[in-house]
Amino acid sequence: MPHSEEYIKDKVTKGLKAIHVEVVDQSDGCGAKFSVFVVSDLFQGKPLLVRHRLVYGVLEEELKTIHAISLTTLTPEQWEKTKS
Amino acid sequence: MFRLAAKRLFINRNFSTKFDEISNLVKKNKVVIFMKGIPEEPRCGFSNAVVQILRMHGVTYDAHDVLENEELRQGIKDFSNWPTIPQVFINGDFVGGCDILLEMHKNGELIEELKKAGIISALSENEESSQSGVNKSKE
Numbered sequence: 001m002p003h004s005e006e007y008i009k010d011k012v013t014k015g016l017k018a019i020h021v022e023v024v025d026q027s028d029g030c031g032a033k034f035s036v037f038v039v040s041d042l043f044q045g046k047p048l049l050v051r052h053r054l055v056y057g058v059l060e061e062e063l064k065t066i067h068a069i070s071l072t073t074l075t076p077e078q079w080e081k082t083k084s
Numbered sequence: 085m086f087r088l089a090a091k092r093l094f095i096n097r098n099f100s101t102k103f104d105e106i107s108n109l110v111k112k113n114k115v116v117i118f119m120k121g122i123p124e125e126p127r128c129g130f131s132n133a134v135v136q137i138l139r140m141h142g143v144t145y146d147a148h149d150v151l152e153n154e155e156l157r158q159g160i161k162d163f164s165n166w167p168t169i170p171q172v173f174i175n176g177d178f179v180g181g182c183d184i185l186l187e188m189h190k191n192g193e194l195i196e197e198l199k200k201a202g203i204i205s206a207l208s209e210n211e212e213s214s215q216s217g218v219n220k221s222k223e
Contacts, residue, residue, distance in 0.1 A: 048184050056167050063167040068130060071183050 002032055003062055015058030016040040019076060032066040039079040048073065102159045110163075111176040114201045115145035118160045119170040123147050130182040131170045137189045141198065142206030175201040 005023040013021045022037040036055065043051045051073035056063060063069070074082070110116050115138065121127030123135045138145055150157035150169050157169070164171055164178040172179045174197050179185065188194040195205045 048187055049178075049180050052180065052184060053165075060167075068128070069168065070130075 002027075003034075003066065005034075008034060008036065008059070008062065011062070012036060012038055012055065012058055016042050016054060020079065026068075026070075032062075033068040034066060035070040035072075037072045037074075039074050039076055041076060043073050043075045102155065103163060106156075106159050106163045109146070109148065110173040110178075113144075113146040114175055114203055115143050115198075116148070116173040117145055117170055118148045118150055118156070120149070120151050122149050127151060128169070130168075133182050134170045134172060134185055137185055137194070140189075140207060141194065143198065143203060174198065 005025050009021045009023040012018060012023070016038060018038050018040040020037075020039040024035045025033070026035055027033040038055060042054060046054075052071050055071055055073060059066070059069070117134055117138070119126060119128075119131035119134060121131055126132035126135050135147075148156060148160075150160065160169075160171055161167055166178065166181065168181050170182055172181070172185050179188070179197065185194065188197065195208045198205045199208070
């Protein structure tokens, strides 16, 4: 079953107590492909690998049908820097 | 009852065999990747990105095509507890997927990781030679 951007966004936001989430459906009708941008305090002090694992953990069920996902995982401070 | 136990035993053994097999595969070369397609012909943009990054660093590596082998495709996901392909291993350790490798490429971490594995990245060589004016390449 295909997932909506809203559904993924909601799940990631709740699961990671994220302060900002952007989800873009990048599939061209071929199936489920998403890019997910997450800003969460939970990422503080954690290497990229662990951050990605956290996101994958929240989306475990969905990943059985999503065939590709691209992640950006930032702490609030890192996010501030990208905006300036 | 007995049959069930026997079946379970078989599954366990089967799983551990695959596990051993993969744990050997990832140690076979300093850099090992699991991808969709082959380096000469990647069949997914994410796998292609990994191939291009390694090419830029002038790295030789083992590549395994998960599309050729469904058991490997599932096996590698279980092995590294990572749900997506491609997957990159350096020195037998799981490094990450495409996003992570790209990030490491951008922030210079990849050069460091390769160095730890005894591999001089082609990109670090450029840096050195442009700084000192001497090309110390011996490989």
